[in-house]
Amino acid sequence: xxxxxxGSYYAVIFSSQRTDGxxxxxxxxxxxxxxxxxxxxxLGVESVRDASGxxxxxxxxxxxxxxxxxxxxxxxxxxQEEGQQVWYENYKVRICKVxxxxxxxx
Amino acid sequence: xxxxxxGSYYAVIFSSQRTDGxxxxxxxxxxxxxxxxxxxxxLGVESVRDASGxxxxxxxxxxxxxxxxxxxxxxxxxxQEEGQQVWYENYKVRICKVxxxxxxxx
Numbered sequence: 307x308x309x310x311x312x313g314s315y316y317a318v319i320f321s322s323q324r325t326d327g328x329x330x331x332x333x334x335x336x337x338x339x340x341x342x343x344x345x346x347x348x349l350g351v352e353s354v355r356d357a358s359g360x361x362x363x364x365x366x367x368x369x370x371x372x373x374x375x376x377x378x379x380x381x382x383x384x385x386q387e388e389g390q391q392v393w394y395e396n397y398k399v400r401i402c403k404v405x406x407x408x409x410x411x412x
Numbered sequence: 413x414x415x416x417x418x419g420s421y422y423a424v425i426f427s428s429q430r431t432d433g434x435x436x437x438x439x440x441x442x443x444x445x446x447x448x449x450x451x452x453x454x455l456g457v458e459s460v461r462d463a464s465g466x467x468x469x470x471x472x473x474x475x476x477x478x479x480x481x482x483x484x485x486x487x488x489x490x491x492q493e494e495g496q497q498v499w500y501e502n503y504k505v506r507i508c509k510v511x512x513x514x515x516x517x518x
Contacts, residue, residue, distance in 0.1 A: 400513040402423055
């Protein structure tokens with residue numbers, strides 16, 4: 307069964323390729339997720355990475371302002387810098403407005 | 413380095429949990445991706461699934477009409493039906509407008 311609902315929230319799609327080795331990535335990732343969950347307007351996060359280091363993380367937010375504030379958060383900025391220096395070969399960020407959603411559960 | 417651009421296209425986020433076993437899933441997945449690439453308005457696809465069967469696939473489209481047409485495509489409808497019967501424990505689909513994007517490449 308599927309159920310359609312109207313959405314009025316935002317998604318940040320973070321598609322990335324990791325460099326080799328952990329180099330503190332796992333610990334920082336956990337810290338950043340904990341911190342994100344504490345931010346005003348945070349709604350949720352989904353994250354998948356395969357064995358090749360290819361990953362997609364999507365965080366969901368109430369507003370563009372909430373996304374902007376999280377991007378500018380001091381601890382997050384430090385992590386972003388480290389991400390570019392050490393952890394990611396490349397990444398792409400897309401900020402999206404969720405217009406419609408539906409789901410299936412067996 | 414990052415570069416900001418204005419986006420004016422759409423993303424379909426498909427977050428899913430697979431059932432155990434392949435059961436024809438891989439072959440159908442390849443066929444559906446090939447078919448999607450042939451559809452008017454198709455822009456691209458990113459897909460990651462981890463060893464636990466948790467996956468995120470995002471397809472990008474020029475318009476909501478293109479997304480609608482692909483959802484209604486006869487071969488795709490057969491695959492969707494099989495997906496609910498066999499391949500997925502659960503999934504969620506979110507249709508989004510991409511409002512902004514930026515990228516990093518080491």
